[in-house]
Amino acid sequence: MANVYSTICPGCNFGCGLYVRENGKLEVDFRKSSPANAGKLCRFGMNLPRLYAPVKSMVDGKETTLQEAAKEAAKRLSGSKGSVAFLSFGNITCEEHLAFQKLAESSLYSGVDFEALPKDTYQTLSVGIPYDEIEAAKHIVLFIDPYEQYPLIVRRLLSAKKKGAKITSVWWKDMPLADENIRPADVSKLQLTKDSLVITDFHPLSDVEQIKNVLLLAKNAGARITFLKPFANSTGVYILSKDAKQKSLATLVEDINKGAIKTLFCLESDPVDLIPAETLGKLTNLIVQTGSASAITAKAHVVIAHEPLYKKRGTLINSEGRAQALGGAGTSGLEALGVIAGTKFEFDSLHESVRKALGIAAVDEFTIPKYDRPPYGAIQAAPKPIDTKTALVSIYNPFLWFGLADDNDFVELNLNTARALKLIKGATLKIKSNGSAIEKRFKVAPVQENVLLAGRKFGIEKGMLTPVEISR
Ligand code: SF4
Structure with missing residues (x-):
C-alpha cells in the first residue's frame, strides 16, 4: 500500500x-x-517530486550512515571552533530550528539582512497579515510579481478585486490584474493612503535600502504592509530567532573571503547560486544536512541525509503567521543535530517551546495565532536610484531559489526594444555583461523599455539587477 x-x-x-x-x-x-x-x-x-531527489549520508565522497556523518560533522565543527558559520534559510521545522539555534549559538546566518534594518521593524518583517485581510483590502499595492514569485496569492488578489479593490503594481512589467502600473524608478508617483495594503517580499537578495524605503512609504501613509518570503518556514525561523544575532548572506560571503569562516554548516539550504564558487572553494569544511540532493550536496565534504520535509514531524509557519503541522513522523533531522551538539533533542519539549513562543495551546491550521504588530519608528532610507539603463532583472521564483530548471530559457523584453534592435521572431538576443556574453531566445511582453526580465539564471547575473548591453 x-x-x-x-x-x-x-x-x-x-x-x-x-x-x-x-x-x-x-x-x-x-x-x-x-x-x-x-x-x-x-x-x-x-512539480514537487522533482525537489525530493534522494540523498545519501557521505563523508569525503564515501557513503555512510546518518550517525557516522553527524559524528564526523561534530569532529570537524569542534576542530574549527571560532571559524564556523551555521546557515539556514528556513526550510526546516520550527523544532529543528530551535535545536539548530542552540548549536549555532552566536554564528547563525539566516541569509536575510536583519542587521541592516531597525529592530522595531523585525516583527513587521517576520509575520505578515492574514490572507483574508488581503481579500478585504480597498487598495492593494504590489512590489512583487505575484504570478511568478508567489502564485497562490493571485487568487486572493482576484477575490479582492471582485470585491472592489484597486490594485497598483510597482514593477518592471505591466501586471494583467493591476488597475495601475508604475515602474520601480517612478515609485515617487505612488499614492498610498491608510486604506492601502502594501505587499512586498523579504529574502536573502533583498536590497535593504529598497525595503527601508517601502517601510517608510507605508509608515508615512499609515498603510498596512505585509512581507511574503521564499522558504517554507521563513516566518517560523524569523519569529524564533528574533533575539538571536542573525547575520546576512553578504556578511557570510565577506567572512569566508577574509578567512574568518573556514567551516560552513548548511541546514537544508543550498547557497550554490547565491555564494560565488570561488568563495565556497575557500572553505576547509562544507557540511550539509538535508533531505534531498542538490548542487550543494555534490560539493559538500560531509552530507548528513535526514528525511525529506514531507516525512518530518514538526511545525511550519506561513507568511500570514499560520502554524501548520507536517503529517510525517520523522525526527532524524533532530537526531543528527543532537549527535552534533552532544545532546539529545526531544521533539516534545522543543514543540512545547514553539507553542509557548506563539502563545498557543495546540497547533491548529485553521486558527491564526494572535501576533503583536507594533508600529515601527522613523526610518532613514537612502534607496539607490534604480538604474533605468539596460538591465537584466532576475525574478526570483520557487524554481530559482531551489536551483531547479524550468521551461523558461528566455528573456522578456519590450516591443520597442525588440524593434530598435531589429529583432525578428525566432531570432536570439545577445546579452553582454562584464566580459561574459550569452545568446537567449526572447518573448515580447509589456516590460519597461531596455529591461530584460528572466525567471532563471544564465550565469552572468550580479544579484537581482545586472547592467547589460544587448544586441542582435
Ligand atoms: S511554491 Fe508557494 S505558491 Fe506554489 S504551491 Fe508551493 S507554497 Fe504554494
Whole structure:
C-alpha cells in the first residue's frame, strides 16, 4: 500500500497544503481542506517530486550512515571552533530550528539582512497579515510579481478585486490584474493612503535600502504592509530567532573571503547560486544536512541525509503567521543535530517551546495565532536610484531559489526594444555583461523599455539587477 503524507509545499512561505504519495515514485495530490490554498497548487507545487531527489549520508565522497556523518560533522565543527558559520534559510521545522539555534549559538546566518534594518521593524518583517485581510483590502499595492514569485496569492488578489479593490503594481512589467502600473524608478508617483495594503517580499537578495524605503512609504501613509518570503518556514525561523544575532548572506560571503569562516554548516539550504564558487572553494569544511540532493550536496565534504520535509514531524509557519503541522513522523533531522551538539533533542519539549513562543495551546491550521504588530519608528532610507539603463532583472521564483530548471530559457523584453534592435521572431538576443556574453531566445511582453526580465539564471547575473548591453 502506498504511504500518503499530508504536508506543506516548501516552494515558498505561502504555506500551501497538499498530499505526497509514495507509490514507487512520488506523486502529488490536492488537499482541498488546506486553509492557505484550498487545494490549489502552482507549477512548482505540481512539480514537487522533482525537489525530493534522494540523498545519501557521505563523508569525503564515501557513503555512510546518518550517525557516522553527524559524528564526523561534530569532529570537524569542534576542530574549527571560532571559524564556523551555521546557515539556514528556513526550510526546516520550527523544532529543528530551535535545536539548530542552540548549536549555532552566536554564528547563525539566516541569509536575510536583519542587521541592516531597525529592530522595531523585525516583527513587521517576520509575520505578515492574514490572507483574508488581503481579500478585504480597498487598495492593494504590489512590489512583487505575484504570478511568478508567489502564485497562490493571485487568487486572493482576484477575490479582492471582485470585491472592489484597486490594485497598483510597482514593477518592471505591466501586471494583467493591476488597475495601475508604475515602474520601480517612478515609485515617487505612488499614492498610498491608510486604506492601502502594501505587499512586498523579504529574502536573502533583498536590497535593504529598497525595503527601508517601502517601510517608510507605508509608515508615512499609515498603510498596512505585509512581507511574503521564499522558504517554507521563513516566518517560523524569523519569529524564533528574533533575539538571536542573525547575520546576512553578504556578511557570510565577506567572512569566508577574509578567512574568518573556514567551516560552513548548511541546514537544508543550498547557497550554490547565491555564494560565488570561488568563495565556497575557500572553505576547509562544507557540511550539509538535508533531505534531498542538490548542487550543494555534490560539493559538500560531509552530507548528513535526514528525511525529506514531507516525512518530518514538526511545525511550519506561513507568511500570514499560520502554524501548520507536517503529517510525517520523522525526527532524524533532530537526531543528527543532537549527535552534533552532544545532546539529545526531544521533539516534545522543543514543540512545547514553539507553542509557548506563539502563545498557543495546540497547533491548529485553521486558527491564526494572535501576533503583536507594533508600529515601527522613523526610518532613514537612502534607496539607490534604480538604474533605468539596460538591465537584466532576475525574478526570483520557487524554481530559482531551489536551483531547479524550468521551461523558461528566455528573456522578456519590450516591443520597442525588440524593434530598435531589429529583432525578428525566432531570432536570439545577445546579452553582454562584464566580459561574459550569452545568446537567449526572447518573448515580447509589456516590460519597461531596455529591461530584460528572466525567471532563471544564465550565469552572468550580479544579484537581482545586472547592467547589460544587448544586441542582435
Ligand atoms: S505558491 Fe508557494 S507554497 Fe504554494 S504551491 Fe506554489 S511554491 Fe508551493
